[in-house]
Amino acid sequence: xxxxxxxxxxxxxxxxxxxxxxxxxxxxxxxxxxxxxxxxxxxxxxxxxxxxxxxxxxxxxxxxxxxxxxxxxxxxxxxxxxxxxxxxxxxxxxxxxxxxxxxxxxxxxxxxxxxxxxxxxxxxxxxxxxxxxxxxxxxxxxxxxxxxxxxxxxxxxxxxxxxxxxxxxxxxxxxxxxxxxxxxxxxxxxxxxxxxxxxxxxxxxxxxxxxxxxxxxxxxxxxxxxxxxxxxxxxxxxxxxxxxxxxxxxxxxxxxxxxxxxxxxxxxxxxxxxxxxxxxxxxxxxxxxxxxxxxxxxxxxxxxxxxxxxxxxxxxxxxxxxxxxxxxxxxxxxxxxxxxxxxxxxxxxxxxx
Amino acid sequence: xxxxxxxxxxxxxxxxxxxxxxxxxxxxxxxxxxxxxxxxxxxxxxxxxxxxxxxxxxxxxxxxxxxxxxxxxxxxxxxxxxxxxxxxxxxxxxxxxxxxxxxxxxxxxxxxxxxxxxxxxxxxxxxxxxxxxxxxxxxxxxxxxxxxxxxxxxxxxxxxxxxxxxxxxxxxxxxxxxxxxxxxxxxxxxxxxxxxxxxxxxxxxxxxxxxxxxxxxxxxxxxxxxxxxxxxxxxxxxxxxxxxxxxxxxxxxxxxxxxxxxxxxxxxxxxxxxxxxxxxxxxxxxxxxxxxxxxxxxxxxxxxxxxxxxxxxxxxxxxxxxxxxxxxxxxxxxxxxxxxxxxxxxxxxxxxxxxxxxxxxxxxxxxxxxxxxxxxxxxxxxxxxxxxxxxxxxxxxxxxxxxxxxxxxxxxxxxxxxxxxxxxxxxxxxxxxxxxxxxxxxxxxxxxxxxxxxxxxxxxxxxxxxxxxxxxxxxxxxxxxxxxxxxxxxxxxxxxxxxxxxxxxxxxxxxxxxxxxxxxxxxxxxxxxxxxxxxxxxxxxxxx
Numbered sequence: 006x007x008x009x010x011x012x013x014x015x016x017x018x019x020x021x022x023x024x025x026x027x028x029x030x031x032x033x034x035x036x037x038x039x040x041x042x043x044x045x046x047x048x049x050x051x052x053x054x055x056x057x058x059x060x061x062x063x064x065x066x067x068x069x070x071x072x073x074x075x076x077x078x079x080x081x082x083x084x085x086x087x088x089x090x091x092x093x094x095x096x097x098x099x100x101x102x103x104x105x106x107x108x109x110x111x112x113x114x115x116x117x118x119x120x121x122x123x124x125x126x127x128x129x130x131x132x133x134x135x136x137x138x139x140x141x142x143x144x145x146x147x148x149x150x151x152x153x154x155x156x157x158x159x160x161x162x163x164x165x166x167x168x169x170x171x172x173x174x175x176x177x178x179x180x181x182x183x184x185x186x187x188x189x190x191x192x193x194x195x196x197x198x199x200x201x202x203x204x205x206x207x208x209x210x211x212x213x214x215x216x217x218x219x220x221x222x223x224x225x226x227x228x229x230x231x232x233x234x235x236x237x238x239x240x241x242x243x244x245x246x247x248x249x250x251x252x253x254x255x256x257x258x259x260x261x262x263x264x265x266x267x268x269x270x271x272x273x274x275x276x277x278x279x280x281x282x283x284x285x286x287x288x289x290x291x292x293x294x295x296x297x298x299x300x301x302x303x304x305x306x307x308x309x310x311x312x313x314x315x316x317x318x319x320x321x322x323x324x325x326x327x328x329x330x331x332x333x334x335x336x337x338x339x340x341x342x343x344x345x346x347x348x349x350x351x352x353x354x355x356x357x358x
Numbered sequence: 359x360x361x362x363x364x365x366x367x368x369x370x371x372x373x374x375x376x377x378x379x380x381x382x383x384x385x386x387x388x389x390x391x392x393x394x395x396x397x398x399x400x401x402x403x404x405x406x407x408x409x410x411x412x413x414x415x416x417x418x419x420x421x422x423x424x425x426x427x428x429x430x431x432x433x434x435x436x437x438x439x440x441x442x443x444x445x446x447x448x449x450x451x452x453x454x455x456x457x458x459x460x461x462x463x464x465x466x467x468x469x470x471x472x473x474x475x476x477x478x479x480x481x482x483x484x485x486x487x488x489x490x491x492x493x494x495x496x497x498x499x500x501x502x503x504x505x506x507x508x509x510x511x512x513x514x515x516x517x518x519x520x521x522x523x524x525x526x527x528x529x530x531x532x533x534x535x536x537x538x539x540x541x542x543x544x545x546x547x548x549x550x551x552x553x554x555x556x557x558x559x560x561x562x563x564x565x566x567x568x569x570x571x572x573x574x575x576x577x578x579x580x581x582x583x584x585x586x587x588x589x590x591x592x593x594x595x596x597x598x599x600x601x602x603x604x605x606x607x608x609x610x611x612x613x614x615x616x617x618x619x620x621x622x623x624x625x626x627x628x629x630x631x632x633x634x635x636x637x638x639x640x641x642x643x644x645x646x647x648x649x650x651x652x653x654x655x656x657x658x659x660x661x662x663x664x665x666x667x668x669x670x671x672x673x674x675x676x677x678x679x680x681x682x683x684x685x686x687x688x689x690x691x692x693x694x695x696x697x698x699x700x701x702x703x704x705x706x707x708x709x710x711x712x713x714x715x716x717x718x719x720x721x722x723x724x725x726x727x728x729x730x731x732x733x734x735x736x737x738x739x740x741x742x743x744x745x746x747x748x749x750x751x752x753x754x755x756x757x758x759x760x761x762x763x764x765x766x767x768x769x770x771x772x773x774x775x776x777x778x779x780x781x782x783x784x785x786x787x788x789x790x791x792x793x794x795x796x797x798x799x800x801x802x803x804x805x806x807x808x809x810x811x812x813x814x815x816x817x818x819x820x821x822x823x824x825x826x827x828x829x830x831x832x833x834x835x836x837x838x839x840x841x842x843x844x845x846x847x848x849x850x851x852x853x854x855x856x857x858x859x860x861x862x863x864x865x866x867x868x869x870x871x872x873x874x875x876x877x878x879x880x881x882x883x884x885x886x887x888x889x890x891x892x893x894x895x896x897x898x899x900x901x902x
Contacts, residue, residue: 224746224753224762231743234732241692241721241729242744243712301734 023296025348029313036320043327048199050320056189057315059206060271061291064264064284065311066210067257068292069217072302073226074253075233076129078289081140083281084125084147085261088118093266093275094174097183098162107184107270114262121147122258126251133236141285148282155277178275189271206271213263214304220256229253233300264288286346290314293349318342364432366391366577367412367546372426374407374418374601381407382601385426389546394568394578396592396609398585400621400825404601405581409548413443413450447545449532451552455524459517464499466516467531473498502534505574506567521678522560525552529567547571548579553587554823557678557852565591583825585614597621618826633879636670636862644668644846645719645814650697651870652681652688659684659695660870666814671840671847673857673878676867677889682850683724685867686816690714690721692729701814715748720812722803724819724850726796730803733792737784740791740802741776742769745809776805780835797828804835814846815839821856833860854885 019027040047064082071079079085092114101109125143132139156173160166165178179185191205220226232239232249240246265284269275292302295310321341322334365388372385382404389395399405410417411424414437418424427434430446437443440450457466472495474488499512503526510526519527529552533544549568553561561584568578568591582588588595589609597605597620605620645666652659659681666672676682688695691711699706701717714721723729732740745751752768755761773787780801784794791802800820807815817836821829837860840847851857857864858878865875866888874888 222764224750224764227739227743227764228747231732231735231739234734235728237692237729238732238743241690241711241723243715243748245712 025294026296026309026313029294029317033313033316033320036317036324039324039328040320043324045323045327046199048197050323052200052202053319053323054312054316056203056206056271057319058312059189059203059210060268061264061288061315062210062307062311063213063267064261064288065291065295065307066213066217066304067260067264068288068297069302069304069307070229070253070256070260072292072297072300073221073233074229074250075236075300076250076253076257077137077140077299078292079140079257079261080137080285080289081125081143081147081258082261082285082288083144084121085118085258086265086281086284087147087151088121088258089114089262089265089269090151090275090277090281091117092262093180093184093269094160094165094178094277097165097178097180098160100162102183104184104187107187107266110184110266111263114266115259118259118262119255122255123251125258126254129254130247130250144285145282148279151281152278174277176276176278176280178277180269180273180275184266184270185273187270188267203271206267209267213260214307217256217260218304225249225252287314287318287342290342290346290349294345314345317345364429365389366393366431368429368432369408369412370427370429372408372411372424372428374404374411374424376421380601382411382424385598385601385603387596387603387606389577389579391545391577392572392575393594394572394580394592396588396595397579397581397598398583398588398595398617398621399598400827403598403621405598406550407601408598409450409550409579409581412437412548413440413448414438415440444535447543448548449535449544449546450548451525451528451532451550453551453554455528457516457524457527460515462513462515463503463510463519463523463527463530464495464512466527467499467502467512467534468495469531471535498534499530502530505533505571506530507570508563508567520560521555522557522564525556525560525564526567528552529564533571544576546577546579548581550581551583552580553582553584561587583823585617585826588617589614621826634862638667638670641667641669644702645848646698646700647685647689648698648700650685650688650695650699652684652693652695654681654684654687654693657681657684657687658870659688659867662697662867662870662872664865664872664875666846666848668846669840669844670862671837671849671860673861673864674848674850674867675852675854675857675864675885675889676873678852680868681870682852682867683818684870686721686818686848686850687723689816690719692723712748715744715810718813719816720744720807720810720814721816722807722818722820724822726799726803730806731791731799734790737777737782737787737789737791737794737802738769738773741773741805741809744806745811748810751809772809773805776801776808780805781831795824797824797832800824800828800832801835804832808839811843812845814848816848816850818850819852820849821851821853829856836860854882858882858885 037047037050040050067082067085068079071077092110095113096106096110099109128143129136129139160174165174167173167175188205188209189203191208193204194202196202221230228239228244229249229252231242232244232246236246291310291314292306293310294314295306295308297306297310318338318341322337325337326332326334367389369385369387372382374382385408397405412428419438428436435446437446458469461469473491475491477487477489479487496512503510503512506526506529508526510523510530514523516524516527532547535544553564556564565587568580572578580588580592589612592609595607595609595612595617596603597617599621643665647662647664650659650662656679662685674682674685684693687693689699691709691714695708699708701719704717706717707713727733732743742752746753750762752765752772754763754765756763770787776782777784777787782798782801784798791799794802804820820832820836824832833856836847836849839845849857849861861878863875863877864885866873866885868889876884876888
């Protein structure tokens with residue numbers, strides 16, 4: 006009887022963690038074990054993984070509010086990213102430098118995120134049940150629209166515009182001198198020559214994650230979860246379902262805007278034009294791999310998922326490259342990332358109705 | 359009948375456990391040809407498991423099989439799949455319909471077993487190009503329907519049928535199996551709660567059909583929560599409790615309270631709730647409905663005028679589809695509605711659940727899973743959510759109310775209180791609502807409504823689909839709540855007896871209008887007349 010109990014408790018623990026995560030986790034561990042044997046520096050690998058985790062975590066966090074309110078996975082993340090890009094470029098345009106440029110970028114991005122998110126929310130309220138398909142195309146079309154706007158908007162900072170014409174923003178803009186590494190270098194800990202922990206970036210994510218966690222414990226946050234769990238129940242409890250959904254979309258869009266700024270300060274470049282196009286899928290996959298379903302997600306899902314997804318994405322190309330001695334890191338990266346996305350989307354689970 | 363003849367079905371020492379959890383132990387019974395066996399028991403007593411064993415369902419094999427023997431015509435059988443059970447002449451009609459809505463009765467009855475005709479193309483391309491033999495199909499289905507002696511049109515689409523006819527279609531399908539060469543003859547029919555969704559008239563004709571079938575030698579196992587039906591139609595009654603057979607005996611002379619007692623192991627009797635005399639003198643009207651119309655699909659309300667007095671329990675009855683369910687759903691604002699709802703002298707704007715709740719009313723929906731519960735959330739959430747959102751209960755406020763934090767401890771205490779008070783069976787208050795049985799889910803819905811401490815409570819079909827033990831608990835809880843808190847209750851139910859047990863007066867709704875209001879002590883025949891639209895002299899529409 007006791008062994009039976011033990012087996013069942015072990016089983017339930019494993020079940021709650023989820024088989025997909027165990028498999029991916031073991032695979033990642035295998036890559037880390039293999040790395041030294043094929044000549045990949047473990048310190049650099051770990052450092053890269055941590056860095057990429059920090060860069061992407063906020064954008065994965067941007068999935069959480071919309072999942073909670075039942076709007077599904079935020080395939081419209083590019084919309085939030087565009088708000089972030091506007092914030093970043095405006096901050097540079099007005100010549101804010103150093104840490105203050107990052108603060109100002111967030112401030113400038115906020116109104117755009119709120120307005121765009123509100124409109125996006127209104128749209129999603131009209132297409133209940135088909136949110137994810139619509140969201141994908143909202144993302145795509147907003148990117149296309151902004152491709153025109155980046156050329157037409159009257160930016161004039163010489164570090165940002167095309168050199169020969171003096172107008173229109175470049176495809177990639179360096180954040181050096183502005184907010185490059187403002188979070189990464191904040192209290193960063195250098196353990197070895199190759200291994201640095203970007204403390205500031207982690208702290209920033211932790212603060213945002215804490216805010217979302219706390220929000221979900223408030224009255225409105227509770228209502229948001231209930232709306233996602235059973236909208237009819239929520240309505241019968243006097244909740245304005247559309248309002249809550251719109252709020253969640255605004256929150257997700259804002260987090261997307263902040264997410265891209267965090268990404269840029271670490272990456273070193275602002276990528277305009279088609280840059281935001283492919284940002285949604287990795288974030289969606291990360292949270293699904295982390296164990297979230299279409300209408301349930303926790304902060305733990307975000308952390309576990311981002312770590313596993315980015316870990317695999319960092320490790321596979323470098324380990325494979327060294328094993329077969331040819332440079333095909335980009336090909337492997339594409340194969341692995343799309344493979345993970347495919348896998349994550351097949352793992353999608355829905356709630357009971 | 360020759361007494362020495364082996365019984366049609368004999369189950370000996372049947373036992374079954376699911377991973378150490380004993381759900382059936384030492385079940386023995388026999389069934390003769392043409393015998394109707396009534397199988398009753400609370401939800402979870404083991405009725406379904408027993409039927410699944412008989413049918414050789416996969417679920418049983420996957421969980422380690424069963425103990426004991428099944429004998430059919432004196433021969434030991436063990437069905438590996440339900441198809442083998444079908445081939446041996448056992449038919450089963452499930453509680454949920456498995457019919458294609460856009461197919462006619464005939465097509466449903468013979469689905470995948472249609473008689474076929476050869477054509478030129480089938481000579482060329484094989485049997486898959488055979489065409490259906492429509493004439494033969496109609497012939498077979500008519501024959502099956504005839505055995506039931508019911509007015510079921512074989513050409514009618516299932517989507518256009520009343521529920522009763524759907525049930526007949528299901529039974530006709532089982533019967534038709536002997537006509538298509540699959541089986542040499544249906545010998546045993548298992549009916550799992552066939553009357554649960556039927557109105558009383560429909561149920562009556564089903565019971566008649568069952569009798570007819572039994573006369574032709576088919577044995578029937580009849581599972582139902584409606585005990586009166588069991589007594590009326592069955593030859594033998596078998597009562598199960600906690601996986602054991604508590605009682606097997608002829609149905610003659612058995613009364614409902616006896617069965618109920620065997621089922622739950624204690625005295626239960628809905629009629630034990632004593633009728634009270636409610637004093638309408640000097641009582642104010644708390645709720646007035648004027649010219650209310652509600653556009654609820656299948657339950658359209660056309661023009662309802664109704665006064666509810668403070669402190670009473672008023673019942674709203676009537677047949678299915680006549681609009682009784684539309685009244686609370688419309689007043690609450692879940693479906694488009696118009697007219698006037700006046701509560702405590704104030705007009706309540708319609709089509710907004712928030713206004714309805716803010717005024718101090720609450721609604722327990724008949725659609726537990728769709729409207730009543732957050733299936734994926736904990737019991738705590740289910741109980742506390744409405745009160746939290748409407749009345750700011752269970753919240754800790756910081757920064758002058760800007761920040762409203764969920765008070766986990768208060769929620770837990772409140773939920774535990776209701777779990778004890780309403781005897782909700784759960785492992786903990788952290789359990790998810792979807793894991794509870796129907797009766798316990800209903801109690802959670804009540805707890806949710808009680809938590810907002812309403813002045814007026816609408817309760818819609820509170821006992822639908824729950825067993826007799828839970829039923830009497832729910833009804834008692836409502837009466838108690840009414841007496842202790844002074845809450846006015848408007849209860850909507852299809853079961854007249856239940857309304858008569860706890861209400862002070864009962865309004866009968868037909869065709870979207872209130873036909874008349876009678877004191878609950880009125881003879882049930884009088885209500886019956888009213889439901890079919892015949893007013894006797896003593897009814898004067900609307901007065902007390």
